[in-house]
Amino acid sequence: MTEAVPLDPWAALRPTTQARIGLPRAGMGMATTTVLELSTALAAARDAVHVPLDTGALLPGMTELGLGTPIELRSRATDRALYLRRPDLGRVPEGLDGLPSGAWDVGFVIADGLSSRAVADHAVPQVAALVKALGHEFRLAPPVLVTQARVAIGDWIGEAMGVRTLLVLIGERPGLSVADSLGIYLTHEPRPGRTDAERNCISNIHPPAGLGYAEAAATAARLVAGARALGRSGVDLKDTSGAPELP
Template sequence: MSDDLVTPSARAALWDRLRAASPARLALGRVGHAPPLGAVLAFQLDHARARDAVHAPLDSGALADELAPLPTIVVTSAAGDRATYLRRPDLGRALAAGCAEQLACGQGGYDVAIVIGDGLSATGVQTGAPRLVHSLIGELQGLTVAPIVIATGARVALGDPIGEALRARATVMVIGERPGLTVADSLGIYLTFSPRSGRADSERNCISNIHANGGLSAQHAASLLARLLREALRRGLSGVDLKDDADVLPAPDTKRIPE
């Protein structure tokens, strides 16, 4: 059908449906040769939120308080500060001097070690990790869980030396995901069986896009992780050979598209 035959109201209704289906910036319009001022300001605000999420420091003390009464241990990576962390991903995968000994002096020999890492969104960790971890603990009845480890300057692979030091059968890394221009506070979960330094990414299972703004809810993510973890412990593996075979997937927490 020619575009000339589409009425303005029908065209507007179509764009309304598409906007409801996606957080993408669609049909913003223009003022002269530029986008409308409101759209420009909204873009700049989202960009600022994404930058803040990357650069903001994690308040480990406040996070530990929100995790109470769960016991916590605070460690750092070998990246001494945020600027170094962003420039040197390799240092974010290694523990700072003395941290491995700090972890090894405890009981050890757990089924699972849960690590909370700031990653690339300390904002997401600060606001979403406590609820997610409490949901995880509720799903792991019958398993021995190490004290919750809060790690700053953390990349995903930092969970490997942490789990190794705790002598855990599996590590669950809850970490802030790289922010985008629609979501700056998303979390990811990475499951690794038999954690040790040098594990490949293909040996991990990932659950991503966990956030309250249309993403996977904390409870759905915890239920999915619990199924994967129990199967990983039963079969002695994780990664590409471990799939979630649940028949029912959680409903997406998104807005309904108008009829």
């Protein structure tokens, strides 16, 4: 009589999360398949950080959005190694020459951040969703593509362009579950010296497993409208559209 194989209690839970739960073991260590999966995920995360963003591949898609000719800039971090060692240099543009100025309500900065893969995969369709959600109500500025960039670099760009509310789309720090997550940081009345407490963040954008483009754009549109009504962004600005009502 053969001994019954015990059921895996984690099998029903694994499809509900990207976290690695109930990892199988082989003796005192992890199973070979698990070790290989972790090694693959680590390699994808490293590539997301170190592979340069191909801005040339993004330009046609950005141009087709009808916002005007995209502008390319870079930060004061001259290469990736310096960018990773000196976050401060990634927060300041090398120059602001060639930036148009106008009375725009909303501007877009697309920054490589810590995941070039996230920007390459999601930036164009996410900006397209933002244009659809915002374009009927607000005046939208031409997009600016920035490499070796941190979030705060948008403060310089937004102020120079005269943008009232700035949306920075940036590649988020990759992990062993997700290497292509995009974030949107909203800053009202951008200018150098703004702190993270004066921004709002929409994170984990990477459909189909993460937040979808239309949902992220709808949230951004509500935050833009709220920032204009409140006169500021950050900790005082909340999107409560999805919060349940208390009895």
